[in-house]
Amino acid sequence: MTDNTNIYKPLRAKLTEVVEESPLIKTFVLIPEREFIFSTGQFIELSVDGVGEAPFTPSSSPLVTDKLEVTVMKTGYVTNIMHELKPGAVMGIRGPYGRGYPVKSFEGKEVLILGGGCGLAPIRSLLFTLEHMKDKLDKVILCYGSKSPTDCIYKPLFSRLNSIDKFEAYRTVDKAEDGWDGPVGVATSLLDKIKVKIENSVAVVCGPPIMMKFGTIRILEMGYRDDQIYLSMEKNMSCGLGKCGHCMMGEFFVCKDGPVFTYKEIKHNPEIWK
Amino acid sequence: MKVEIEDLEKIKFFEKFTEQQLETIASISSVREFAVKEIIFEQYDELKDIFVLLQGSMSLGISLPKDKRIHLGTIEEGQLFSWSAIFPPFISTAWVMAITPAKVIAIDARKLNAEIEKDCDFGFKTMSKIAQTISHRLSDTRFQLMNQLNL
Numbered sequence: 001m002t003d004n005t006n007i008y009k010p011l012r013a014k015l016t017e018v019v020e021e022s023p024l025i026k027t028f029v030l031i032p033e034r035e036f037i038f039s040t041g042q043f044i045e046l047s048v049d050g051v052g053e054a055p056f057t058p059s060s061s062p063l064v065t066d067k068l069e070v071t072v073m074k075t076g077y078v079t080n081i082m083h084e085l086k087p088g089a090v091m092g093i094r095g096p097y098g099r100g101y102p103v104k105s106f107e108g109k110e111v112l113i114l115g116g117g118c119g120l121a122p123i124r125s126l127l128f129t130l131e132h133m134k135d136k137l138d139k140v141i142l143c144y145g146s147k148s149p150t151d152c153i154y155k156p157l158f159s160r161l162n163s164i165d166k167f168e169a170y171r172t173v174d175k176a177e178d179g180w181d182g183p184v185g186v187a188t189s190l191l192d193k194i195k196v197k198i199e200n201s202v203a204v205v206c207g208p209p210i211m212m213k214f215g216t217i218r219i220l221e222m223g224y225r226d227d228q229i230y231l232s233m234e235k236n237m238s239c240g241l242g243k244c245g246h247c248m249m250g251e252f253f254v255c256k257d258g259p260v261f262t263y264k265e266i267k268h269n270p271e272i273w274k
Numbered sequence: 275m276k277v278e279i280e281d282l283e284k285i286k287f288f289e290k291f292t293e294q295q296l297e298t299i300a301s302i303s304s305v306r307e308f309a310v311k312e313i314i315f316e317q318y319d320e321l322k323d324i325f326v327l328l329q330g331s332m333s334l335g336i337s338l339p340k341d342k343r344i345h346l347g348t349i350e351e352g353q354l355f356s357w358s359a360i361f362p363p364f365i366s367t368a369w370v371m372a373i374t375p376a377k378v379i380a381i382d383a384r385k386l387n388a389e390i391e392k393d394c395d396f397g398f399k400t401m402s403k404i405a406q407t408i409s410h411r412l413s414d415t416r417f418q419l420m421n422q423l424n425l
Contacts, residue, residue, distance in 0.1 A: 185347035
Protein backbone atom coordinates (compact mmCIF):
# COMPACT_ATOMS: atom_id res chain seq x y z
CA MET A 1 0.00 0.00 0.00
CA THR A 2 0.97 3.63 -0.39
CA ASP A 3 2.71 5.36 2.53
CA ASN A 4 -0.03 6.34 5.04
CA THR A 5 1.49 9.73 5.74
CA ASN A 6 0.98 10.99 2.21
CA ILE A 7 -1.57 9.36 -0.03
CA TYR A 8 0.10 10.76 -3.12
CA LYS A 9 3.58 9.50 -2.26
CA PRO A 10 4.44 6.54 -4.47
CA LEU A 11 6.06 3.34 -3.38
CA ARG A 12 9.43 2.88 -5.06
CA ALA A 13 9.81 -0.14 -7.34
CA LYS A 14 12.85 -1.36 -9.24
CA LEU A 15 12.39 -2.35 -12.85
CA THR A 16 14.03 -5.74 -13.24
CA GLU A 17 12.86 -6.88 -16.66
CA VAL A 18 11.14 -5.49 -19.74
CA VAL A 19 9.29 -7.96 -21.95
CA GLU A 20 8.40 -6.86 -25.47
CA GLU A 21 4.90 -8.25 -26.04
CA SER A 22 4.20 -6.55 -29.39
CA PRO A 23 5.58 -3.56 -31.28
CA LEU A 24 3.56 -1.16 -29.10
CA ILE A 25 3.20 -3.12 -25.86
CA LYS A 26 5.75 -3.98 -23.18
CA THR A 27 5.44 -5.67 -19.82
CA PHE A 28 7.43 -4.17 -16.96
CA VAL A 29 8.49 -6.48 -14.16
CA LEU A 30 8.85 -4.49 -10.95
CA ILE A 31 10.13 -5.31 -7.48
CA PRO A 32 8.45 -2.95 -4.99
CA GLU A 33 10.46 -1.77 -2.00
CA ARG A 34 7.99 -3.61 0.22
CA GLU A 35 5.14 -6.08 -0.17
CA PHE A 36 2.43 -4.84 -2.52
CA ILE A 37 -1.05 -6.27 -2.07
CA PHE A 38 -3.85 -5.81 -4.60
CA SER A 39 -7.02 -7.58 -5.72
CA THR A 40 -7.41 -8.68 -9.30
CA GLY A 41 -9.03 -5.91 -11.34
CA GLN A 42 -7.88 -3.05 -9.10
CA PHE A 43 -5.62 -0.48 -10.72
CA ILE A 44 -2.48 1.42 -9.82
CA GLU A 45 -0.89 4.70 -10.85
CA LEU A 46 2.55 3.94 -12.28
CA SER A 47 4.96 6.84 -12.46
CA VAL A 48 8.32 7.93 -13.80
CA ASP A 49 10.00 10.62 -11.71
CA GLY A 50 9.83 14.06 -13.27
CA VAL A 51 7.65 12.82 -16.11
CA GLY A 52 4.24 11.83 -14.81
CA GLU A 53 2.00 8.91 -13.98
CA ALA A 54 -0.66 6.87 -15.72
CA PRO A 55 -3.24 4.30 -14.56
CA PHE A 56 -2.77 0.57 -15.25
CA THR A 57 -4.29 -2.61 -13.97
CA PRO A 58 -1.50 -5.03 -12.99
CA SER A 59 -1.22 -8.03 -15.29
CA SER A 60 0.44 -10.29 -12.71
CA SER A 61 -1.02 -12.57 -10.10
CA PRO A 62 -2.34 -10.87 -6.95
CA LEU A 63 -1.04 -13.90 -5.06
CA VAL A 64 2.52 -12.75 -5.71
CA THR A 65 3.14 -9.77 -3.45
CA ASP A 66 6.89 -9.21 -3.89
CA LYS A 67 6.78 -8.71 -7.64
CA LEU A 68 4.42 -6.78 -9.86
CA GLU A 69 3.96 -6.91 -13.63
CA VAL A 70 2.42 -4.04 -15.51
CA THR A 71 1.72 -4.15 -19.23
CA VAL A 72 1.95 -0.78 -20.92
CA MET A 73 0.82 0.24 -24.38
CA LYS A 74 2.67 3.12 -25.99
CA THR A 75 -0.04 5.72 -26.40
CA GLY A 76 1.28 9.11 -25.28
CA TYR A 77 3.95 11.16 -23.54
CA VAL A 78 4.29 9.18 -20.28
CA THR A 79 3.99 5.74 -21.87
CA ASN A 80 6.49 6.67 -24.61
CA ILE A 81 9.05 7.47 -21.91
CA MET A 82 8.17 4.30 -19.99
CA HIS A 83 8.93 2.31 -23.13
CA GLU A 84 12.45 3.76 -23.16
CA LEU A 85 13.19 2.54 -19.60
CA LYS A 86 15.74 -0.22 -19.07
CA PRO A 87 16.12 -2.74 -16.22
CA GLY A 88 17.58 -1.01 -13.19
CA ALA A 89 15.35 2.07 -13.51
CA VAL A 90 13.20 3.03 -10.53
CA MET A 91 9.48 3.67 -10.99
CA GLY A 92 6.72 4.72 -8.61
CA ILE A 93 3.53 2.88 -7.70
CA ARG A 94 0.45 4.42 -6.08
CA GLY A 95 -2.49 2.33 -5.06
CA PRO A 96 -4.05 -0.13 -5.44
CA TYR A 97 -7.29 1.69 -6.11
CA GLY A 98 -10.91 0.91 -6.77
CA ARG A 99 -13.01 -2.20 -6.86
CA GLY A 100 -11.75 -5.32 -8.61
CA TYR A 101 -13.52 -8.49 -9.73
CA PRO A 102 -15.75 -10.13 -7.10
CA VAL A 103 -14.05 -13.48 -7.67
CA LYS A 104 -15.54 -15.06 -4.56
CA SER A 105 -18.97 -14.76 -6.22
CA PHE A 106 -17.65 -16.67 -9.28
CA GLU A 107 -17.34 -19.87 -7.20
CA GLY A 108 -19.35 -22.77 -8.62
CA LYS A 109 -19.82 -20.99 -11.93
CA GLU A 110 -18.56 -20.93 -15.48
CA VAL A 111 -16.60 -17.80 -16.29
CA LEU A 112 -16.66 -16.50 -19.85
CA ILE A 113 -14.01 -13.87 -20.57
CA LEU A 114 -14.06 -11.75 -23.70
CA GLY A 115 -10.96 -9.68 -24.31
CA GLY A 116 -9.42 -7.56 -26.99
CA GLY A 117 -6.07 -5.89 -27.59
CA CYS A 118 -4.34 -4.61 -24.47
CA GLY A 119 -7.43 -5.61 -22.45
CA LEU A 120 -5.73 -8.96 -21.99
CA ALA A 121 -3.49 -7.35 -19.33
CA PRO A 122 -6.10 -7.17 -16.54
CA ILE A 123 -7.55 -10.44 -17.79
CA ARG A 124 -4.19 -12.15 -17.33
CA SER A 125 -4.23 -11.18 -13.66
CA LEU A 126 -7.79 -12.47 -13.39
CA LEU A 127 -6.79 -15.73 -15.09
CA PHE A 128 -4.02 -16.29 -12.53
CA THR A 129 -6.59 -15.82 -9.77
CA LEU A 130 -9.10 -18.16 -11.43
CA GLU A 131 -6.40 -20.76 -11.97
CA HIS A 132 -5.64 -20.64 -8.26
CA MET A 133 -9.33 -21.24 -7.42
CA LYS A 134 -10.07 -23.63 -10.32
CA ASP A 135 -11.30 -26.38 -8.00
CA LYS A 136 -14.16 -24.08 -7.05
CA LEU A 137 -15.06 -23.18 -10.63
CA ASP A 138 -17.00 -25.08 -13.29
CA LYS A 139 -15.16 -23.81 -16.34
CA VAL A 140 -13.20 -20.81 -17.60
CA ILE A 141 -13.39 -19.80 -21.27
CA LEU A 142 -11.23 -17.06 -22.76
CA CYS A 143 -12.10 -15.55 -26.15
CA TYR A 144 -9.52 -13.03 -27.27
CA GLY A 145 -9.07 -10.97 -30.40
CA SER A 146 -6.18 -8.84 -31.60
CA LYS A 147 -5.76 -6.80 -34.77
CA SER A 148 -3.07 -9.11 -36.15
CA PRO A 149 -1.00 -12.08 -34.91
CA THR A 150 1.88 -9.64 -34.23
CA ASP A 151 -0.37 -7.53 -32.00
CA CYS A 152 -1.37 -10.49 -29.83
CA ILE A 153 0.19 -10.22 -26.37
CA TYR A 154 1.21 -13.05 -23.98
CA LYS A 155 1.30 -15.56 -26.86
CA PRO A 156 2.48 -18.51 -24.67
CA LEU A 157 -0.48 -17.92 -22.34
CA PHE A 158 -2.95 -19.56 -24.73
CA SER A 159 -1.28 -22.96 -24.98
CA ARG A 160 -0.66 -22.91 -21.23
CA LEU A 161 -4.35 -22.20 -20.50
CA ASN A 162 -5.47 -24.94 -22.85
CA SER A 163 -3.34 -27.41 -20.91
CA ILE A 164 -5.10 -26.58 -17.63
CA ASP A 165 -8.10 -28.65 -16.62
CA LYS A 166 -11.39 -26.66 -16.94
CA PHE A 167 -9.75 -23.92 -19.03
CA GLU A 168 -10.39 -23.22 -22.72
CA ALA A 169 -8.68 -20.40 -24.61
CA TYR A 170 -9.45 -19.21 -28.14
CA ARG A 171 -7.94 -16.40 -30.10
CA THR A 172 -8.62 -14.72 -33.39
CA VAL A 173 -7.17 -11.88 -35.43
CA ASP A 174 -8.88 -9.16 -37.46
CA LYS A 175 -6.33 -9.53 -40.21
CA ALA A 176 -4.16 -12.58 -40.89
CA GLU A 177 -0.46 -12.45 -41.67
CA ASP A 178 1.83 -15.00 -43.29
CA GLY A 179 2.12 -18.08 -41.10
CA TRP A 180 -1.18 -17.54 -39.26
CA ASP A 181 -3.47 -20.55 -39.59
CA GLY A 182 -5.92 -19.69 -36.81
CA PRO A 183 -9.32 -18.03 -37.08
CA VAL A 184 -9.80 -14.64 -38.70
CA GLY A 185 -12.53 -12.31 -37.44
CA VAL A 186 -13.29 -10.01 -34.53
CA ALA A 187 -13.29 -11.28 -30.92
CA THR A 188 -17.09 -11.55 -30.82
CA SER A 189 -17.05 -14.08 -33.67
CA LEU A 190 -15.49 -16.59 -31.23
CA LEU A 191 -18.63 -16.49 -29.08
CA ASP A 192 -20.53 -18.50 -31.69
CA LYS A 193 -18.37 -21.57 -31.15
CA ILE A 194 -18.33 -21.84 -27.37
CA LYS A 195 -20.72 -23.74 -25.15
CA VAL A 196 -21.69 -22.25 -21.78
CA LYS A 197 -24.41 -22.89 -19.26
CA ILE A 198 -25.57 -19.29 -19.20
CA GLU A 199 -27.82 -19.53 -16.13
CA ASN A 200 -24.80 -20.60 -14.07
CA SER A 201 -22.24 -18.32 -15.61
CA VAL A 202 -20.73 -14.86 -15.43
CA ALA A 203 -19.14 -12.95 -18.28
CA VAL A 204 -16.19 -10.59 -18.07
CA VAL A 205 -15.48 -8.09 -20.84
CA CYS A 206 -12.27 -6.09 -21.09
CA GLY A 207 -10.74 -4.32 -24.05
CA PRO A 208 -11.00 -1.24 -26.22
CA PRO A 209 -14.36 0.63 -25.89
CA ILE A 210 -15.59 -0.51 -29.29
CA MET A 211 -14.97 -4.15 -28.39
CA MET A 212 -16.62 -3.68 -24.99
CA LYS A 213 -19.73 -2.32 -26.70
CA PHE A 214 -20.07 -4.98 -29.40
CA GLY A 215 -19.00 -7.69 -26.98
CA THR A 216 -21.54 -6.73 -24.32
CA ILE A 217 -24.36 -6.63 -26.87
CA ARG A 218 -23.42 -10.09 -28.17
CA ILE A 219 -23.20 -11.50 -24.63
CA LEU A 220 -26.62 -10.09 -23.80
CA GLU A 221 -27.94 -11.69 -26.97
CA MET A 222 -26.53 -15.04 -25.81
CA GLY A 223 -28.92 -14.78 -22.86
CA TYR A 224 -26.77 -13.35 -20.06
CA ARG A 225 -28.58 -11.00 -17.65
CA ASP A 226 -27.11 -7.53 -17.18
CA ASP A 227 -26.05 -8.39 -13.61
CA GLN A 228 -24.04 -11.39 -14.87
CA ILE A 229 -21.76 -9.21 -17.02
CA TYR A 230 -18.66 -7.51 -15.55
CA LEU A 231 -17.03 -4.65 -17.42
CA SER A 232 -13.60 -3.28 -16.63
CA MET A 233 -13.88 0.42 -17.48
CA GLU A 234 -10.92 2.63 -18.34
CA LYS A 235 -11.85 6.28 -17.92
CA ASN A 236 -8.72 8.37 -17.54
CA MET A 237 -8.33 7.67 -13.83
CA SER A 238 -5.98 10.17 -12.20
CA CYS A 239 -6.07 10.74 -8.43
CA GLY A 240 -7.44 7.29 -7.65
CA LEU A 241 -9.37 8.68 -4.70
CA GLY A 242 -12.56 10.06 -6.22
CA LYS A 243 -11.44 13.65 -5.74
CA CYS A 244 -10.18 15.07 -9.01
CA GLY A 245 -13.17 14.10 -11.15
CA HIS A 246 -11.16 13.12 -14.25
CA CYS A 247 -12.77 9.70 -14.40
CA MET A 248 -16.36 10.70 -13.65
CA MET A 249 -18.91 8.63 -15.46
CA GLY A 250 -22.33 9.98 -14.51
CA GLU A 251 -22.81 9.39 -10.79
CA PHE A 252 -19.70 7.21 -10.54
CA PHE A 253 -16.04 7.87 -10.01
CA VAL A 254 -14.49 5.04 -12.00
CA CYS A 255 -11.35 5.13 -9.84
CA LYS A 256 -13.28 4.64 -6.61
CA ASP A 257 -16.55 2.91 -7.56
CA GLY A 258 -14.94 0.86 -10.35
CA PRO A 259 -13.04 0.15 -12.50
CA VAL A 260 -15.03 -3.10 -12.46
CA PHE A 261 -18.79 -2.62 -12.76
CA THR A 262 -21.65 -4.91 -13.63
CA TYR A 263 -23.40 -3.91 -16.83
CA LYS A 264 -26.54 -3.49 -14.71
CA GLU A 265 -24.89 -0.72 -12.68
CA ILE A 266 -23.85 1.40 -15.63
CA LYS A 267 -26.02 0.45 -18.59
CA HIS A 268 -28.07 3.67 -18.45
CA ASN A 269 -25.01 5.85 -18.20
CA PRO A 270 -24.66 7.89 -21.40
CA GLU A 271 -20.87 7.87 -21.11
CA ILE A 272 -20.52 4.11 -20.83
CA TRP A 273 -19.04 3.52 -24.30
CA LYS A 274 -17.26 6.87 -24.72
CA MET B 275 -23.87 -39.12 -48.23
CA LYS B 276 -27.03 -39.29 -46.07
CA VAL B 277 -27.50 -36.91 -43.13
CA GLU B 278 -28.25 -38.56 -39.78
CA ILE B 279 -30.59 -36.94 -37.23
CA GLU B 280 -27.84 -37.42 -34.63
CA ASP B 281 -25.55 -35.17 -36.71
CA LEU B 282 -28.16 -32.41 -36.71
CA GLU B 283 -28.89 -32.73 -32.98
CA LYS B 284 -25.28 -31.90 -32.16
CA ILE B 285 -25.41 -28.60 -34.04
CA LYS B 286 -26.31 -25.41 -32.14
CA PHE B 287 -28.14 -24.06 -35.20
CA PHE B 288 -30.76 -26.82 -34.91
CA GLU B 289 -31.10 -26.88 -31.12
CA LYS B 290 -34.73 -25.68 -31.03
CA PHE B 291 -35.99 -27.91 -33.83
CA THR B 292 -38.30 -30.84 -33.06
CA GLU B 293 -37.35 -34.36 -34.09
CA GLN B 294 -39.87 -34.26 -36.91
CA GLN B 295 -38.42 -30.98 -38.15
CA LEU B 296 -34.93 -32.44 -38.01
CA GLU B 297 -36.19 -35.38 -40.08
CA THR B 298 -37.48 -32.90 -42.65
CA ILE B 299 -34.08 -31.21 -42.81
CA ALA B 300 -32.29 -34.56 -43.05
CA SER B 301 -34.54 -35.58 -45.94
CA ILE B 302 -33.54 -32.56 -48.04
CA SER B 303 -29.84 -32.58 -47.10
CA SER B 304 -26.68 -34.41 -47.94
CA VAL B 305 -23.19 -34.55 -46.44
CA ARG B 306 -20.38 -33.29 -48.67
CA GLU B 307 -16.65 -33.27 -48.20
CA PHE B 308 -14.12 -30.72 -49.37
CA ALA B 309 -10.35 -30.85 -49.61
CA VAL B 310 -7.97 -28.15 -48.38
CA LYS B 311 -8.10 -25.02 -50.60
CA GLU B 312 -11.15 -26.32 -52.43
CA ILE B 313 -13.53 -23.49 -53.31
CA ILE B 314 -17.07 -24.22 -52.14
CA PHE B 315 -18.44 -21.28 -54.14
CA GLU B 316 -17.21 -18.03 -55.57
CA GLN B 317 -18.60 -14.56 -54.94
CA TYR B 318 -21.52 -13.89 -57.35
CA ASP B 319 -22.10 -17.62 -57.96
CA GLU B 320 -25.69 -18.74 -58.12
CA LEU B 321 -26.34 -20.82 -55.01
CA LYS B 322 -28.47 -23.92 -54.72
CA ASP B 323 -27.62 -25.06 -51.20
CA ILE B 324 -27.37 -23.59 -47.75
CA PHE B 325 -24.50 -25.11 -45.73
CA VAL B 326 -23.75 -25.92 -42.12
CA LEU B 327 -20.15 -26.79 -41.34
CA LEU B 328 -19.86 -30.16 -39.60
CA GLN B 329 -16.09 -30.59 -39.43
CA GLY B 330 -13.05 -28.48 -40.22
CA SER B 331 -12.88 -24.78 -40.92
CA MET B 332 -13.43 -22.53 -43.87
CA SER B 333 -12.38 -19.11 -44.96
CA LEU B 334 -14.95 -16.54 -46.05
CA GLY B 335 -13.95 -13.53 -48.08
CA ILE B 336 -14.62 -11.16 -50.90
CA SER B 337 -12.94 -10.69 -54.25
CA LEU B 338 -11.48 -7.41 -55.39
CA PRO B 339 -10.34 -6.28 -58.81
CA LYS B 340 -7.07 -7.73 -60.17
CA ASP B 341 -7.85 -11.15 -58.66
CA LYS B 342 -7.19 -9.92 -55.14
CA ARG B 343 -8.95 -12.01 -52.50
CA ILE B 344 -9.59 -10.65 -49.01
CA HIS B 345 -10.08 -13.10 -46.15
CA LEU B 346 -12.76 -11.55 -43.90
CA GLY B 347 -13.51 -14.30 -41.45
CA THR B 348 -13.35 -17.95 -40.51
CA ILE B 349 -16.33 -20.27 -40.49
CA GLU B 350 -16.15 -22.69 -37.60
CA GLU B 351 -17.89 -25.98 -36.90
CA GLY B 352 -21.64 -25.59 -36.38
CA GLN B 353 -21.87 -22.31 -38.27
CA LEU B 354 -24.16 -21.66 -41.20
CA PHE B 355 -23.01 -20.14 -44.49
CA SER B 356 -24.41 -19.54 -47.95
CA TRP B 357 -27.58 -17.95 -46.59
CA SER B 358 -28.04 -16.11 -49.90
CA ALA B 359 -29.23 -19.44 -51.33
CA ILE B 360 -32.71 -18.92 -49.89
CA PHE B 361 -33.20 -15.25 -50.80
CA PRO B 362 -33.64 -13.97 -54.34
CA PRO B 363 -31.60 -13.44 -56.46
CA PHE B 364 -29.79 -16.45 -54.85
CA ILE B 365 -26.37 -14.94 -55.60
CA SER B 366 -23.52 -15.33 -53.14
CA THR B 367 -22.17 -12.19 -51.49
CA ALA B 368 -18.80 -13.79 -50.68
CA TRP B 369 -16.54 -16.71 -51.58
CA VAL B 370 -15.90 -19.65 -49.26
CA MET B 371 -12.86 -21.93 -49.33
CA ALA B 372 -11.94 -24.93 -47.17
CA ILE B 373 -8.81 -24.25 -45.12
CA THR B 374 -8.75 -27.73 -43.60
CA PRO B 375 -10.36 -30.95 -44.86
CA ALA B 376 -14.01 -30.17 -44.26
CA LYS B 377 -17.35 -31.88 -44.04
CA VAL B 378 -20.60 -29.93 -44.48
CA ILE B 379 -24.31 -30.51 -44.46
CA ALA B 380 -25.73 -29.15 -47.71
CA ILE B 381 -29.43 -28.34 -47.49
CA ASP B 382 -31.30 -27.99 -50.78
CA ALA B 383 -32.37 -24.35 -50.65
CA ARG B 384 -35.34 -24.65 -53.01
CA LYS B 385 -36.78 -27.54 -50.97
CA LEU B 386 -36.02 -25.70 -47.73
CA ASN B 387 -37.97 -22.68 -48.96
CA ALA B 388 -40.89 -24.96 -49.79
CA GLU B 389 -40.83 -26.42 -46.25
CA ILE B 390 -40.66 -22.90 -44.76
CA GLU B 391 -43.81 -21.97 -46.71
CA LYS B 392 -45.55 -25.19 -45.64
CA ASP B 393 -44.82 -25.16 -41.88
CA CYS B 394 -44.94 -21.80 -40.04
CA ASP B 395 -43.19 -23.05 -36.90
CA PHE B 396 -40.40 -24.63 -38.95
CA GLY B 397 -40.19 -21.47 -41.05
CA PHE B 398 -40.00 -19.19 -38.02
CA LYS B 399 -37.21 -21.24 -36.41
CA THR B 400 -35.23 -21.44 -39.63
CA MET B 401 -35.62 -17.75 -40.44
CA SER B 402 -34.79 -16.72 -36.84
CA LYS B 403 -31.53 -18.66 -37.01
CA ILE B 404 -30.65 -17.30 -40.45
CA ALA B 405 -31.46 -13.75 -39.30
CA GLN B 406 -29.21 -14.26 -36.30
CA THR B 407 -26.37 -15.43 -38.55
CA ILE B 408 -26.77 -12.38 -40.80
CA SER B 409 -27.06 -10.07 -37.79
CA HIS B 410 -23.80 -11.44 -36.35
CA ARG B 411 -22.03 -11.01 -39.67
CA LEU B 412 -23.26 -7.41 -39.92
CA SER B 413 -22.30 -6.62 -36.35
CA ASP B 414 -18.85 -8.23 -36.76
CA THR B 415 -18.30 -6.33 -40.01
CA ARG B 416 -19.14 -3.01 -38.32
CA PHE B 417 -16.82 -3.89 -35.45
CA GLN B 418 -14.07 -4.85 -37.92
CA LEU B 419 -14.61 -1.62 -39.86
CA MET B 420 -14.30 0.50 -36.73
CA ASN B 421 -11.14 -1.38 -35.76
CA GLN B 422 -9.62 -0.77 -39.18
CA LEU B 423 -10.53 2.91 -39.01
CA ASN B 424 -9.13 3.10 -35.46
CA LEU B 425 -12.37 4.62 -34.19
